[in-house]
Amino acid sequence: MDEHDTSKTHHGFVMVDIGEEAGALIVHTGSDLQGIEIEISPAGMDEARQHVAILQRMMNGRSFWAAVFPSLAPGVYSLWRPGRPAPDQVSISAATITEVDWR
Numbered sequence: 218m219d220e221h222d223t224s225k226t227h228h229g230f231v232m233v234d235i236g237e238e239a240g241a242l243i244v245h246t247g248s249d250l251q252g253i254e255i256e257i258s259p260a261g262m263d264e265a266r267q268h269v270a271i272l273q274r275m276m277n278g279r280s281f282w283a284a285v286f287p288s289l290a291p292g293v294y295s296l297w298r299p300g301r302p303a304p305d306q307v308s309i310s311a312a313t314i315t316e317v318d319w320r
Contacts, residue, residue, distance in 0.1 A: 233314060234288035240309040242286040244296070246271050246319045255284050256297040260306065263295065 233241040244255060251273055256266040271284045291311045295304035298319065309315055 231285045231287060233285070235312050235314065237311055238290065239288045240291055240311055240313045240315060242289060242294075242296075242307065242309060242315050242317065244271070244284040244286075244317045244319060246282045246284070248273065248280075248282050250299065250319070251282055253299050255299065257286055257289070257294050257307075258297070258304075259290075260293040260295050266297065 235241050242257070250271045252270060254268045254270050256268045258264070258266040267286065269284045269286055271282055273280055273282050289309045291309055294307050294309060296307050296317065297304045305317070307315060307317055
């Protein structure tokens with residue numbers, strides 16, 4: 218697994234790749250989860266997980282914490298939250314950015 222510096226505020230843009238065959242997911246969290254990696258997998262396919270880190274980000278002079286899955290095929294997914302034995306379920310639609318709030 219690649220190492221990333223998750224201790225800094227990220228000012229760059231996140232490029233999402235959405236369209237007729239893909240949507241994206243943003244998971245908003247509190248600062249207490251900064252640097253934690255969360256995972257997502259197609260529902261029923263727990264072994265096919267992807268992961269991203271929760272990072273502090275800046276937009277319009279304000280801080281927030283979020284993880285971004287920039288391109289996911291439409292469908293239902295299991296979103297694996299740290300400290301919980303069972304995942305949340307989230308539906309991803311084509312050409313849409315879905316947002317989940319864990320704050």
